[in-house]
Amino acid sequence: MAVSELNKRIPTTLVWLLLLTMPYWLPKVGGYVELGTQVVVLGLAAMSLNFLLGYTGVLSFGHAAYFGLGAYGAAMTIRYLVPSTGLSLIVGTLVGTIAAAIIGPMIVHLRGVYFAMVTIAFGQVFYFIAFRWSSVTGGDDGLTGWTRLPLDLGLVTVDIQNNPIAFLYLALAMFALAVGVMAWLLRSPFGRTLIAIRENERRARFLGVPVDQHIWISWIISCCFVSLAGALYALLNNFVDPRALYWTQSGDFVIMAVLGGMRSFWGPLIGAAIYVVLRDYLSSLTENWMSFIGLFFVLVVLFFPRGILGMVRRKVLS
């Protein structure tokens, strides 16, 4: 028991040490702070997707919808309602979560490819709204004319507007909250019912788990945190455009989760890091960077079907 407890704590400690010290070591290895923030934000999105994909066994191919709703929710709050970073995060997260809660009951009885297809379809609906409704959303050009604002915490004001390191730590704080809640849920009786559904849906059903209801709740939790990631993404870029809602963005989240390893808690974060760093590096060399990421993805899926972290874990155990 003691050994397995230790085995679980080491990766978690390591991940947090690396994340919290990013401003010190990132520049030394040729990175920059915003790149680290991108990893944190997209990693949060991929880990949220993985709550549904890796721990409930349900593949959503439409998580960009809620990512984008979070992003537009945050951006439009600042642009049209109140100049408050805190409020924009809350509104963005709520918009995505409420949309997911409403759409959920229409789709949670579907399985496999049917579920994936319907999530894409709903995602595209939001994409076209953002694309067409130019007067409000800025259409294809994106929503500009706003920027994130210093974070007013009552006693102190943190300048996340001009200080990228301060914004990184805001993103990390949100990341910690979301990831902490997910880790906690997965160790609870509710979390175990999700794993039961992933392992054997029929068995779960006949053990008295109303499977559709539990998938619905898992879907809402997953979409809630992906919306939070979307809101952070808008604030990071001071910009949002309809591509944040497009189905290929959903595909990117799936790629990150599978690349890193969807059966491991931190896997999708590793996947996001690889994805973001490769994109940053390759896109400065070639316009066809996506084909290299695609090739890399194919190689990983072929040779390490449990993802990068799945492979590392297997090596450590054996």
Added chain:
Amino acid sequence: MTLLRVESASKHFGSLIAVNNVSMTVEPGELRAVIGPNGAGKTTFFNLISGFFRPTSGRIEFDGEDVTALLPARRVWRGMARTFQITEVFPELSVRENLRIPVEVAAGLRLRPWLSRDADGEIRARVTQLMEMGDLTSKADRLVGELSHGDQRAIEIMMALALKPRLLLLDEPTAGMGDQETYDVTQLIRKLHREQKLSIVLIEHDMRVVFHLADRIMVLAEGKMLAEGTPEEIAANEAVQAAYLGTAAA
């Protein structure tokens, strides 16, 4: 009061009539066997009772209440638990985890995002008790997918028992087992029936098991009920011998 009452249940799949107007009552504490040749509709009949399918016509009452339209999970909450002909467990989880999930569901904790230390202790104690009952303690932390077929069967039965059912439905519990394993499972079922007074409905192919365990036997053939009675009556029934026992014994 009658525990389970099936009234004229039928199930059609297109033009195929898998179960044709079958009725059955099970009294509390009874062990009922359902037998019949392959394709007789035994498993479909089970699926109607447990809520896997809704009957095309007919009615199912459990504990005096109509459950015909209830989802499987709701029937479980009312005290009906089942196992499957092909073992259904959580292969990538340990024995302990496999049992923990139904124990928590039975304790009404399925939606709980946290557990108090006391509640956690109670759950663990119940899991330990179930592992002892199923002779699984030495394998507690093994992954179920790595264990033998017989062990997986025992785990599946224990998972059903973890739900504290008032009616246990066992679909061919000894299918694919060797003599020793068959004996062990038979002893386990006998113990549950005799010592815990658990009501059980059992589909079984192995006639030794059926005649050893059952209080009453129902024979299905081609979706219809052919006969019903005590083991002695069924053994003496000519229609049954012609349709089933004759071919099985030969």
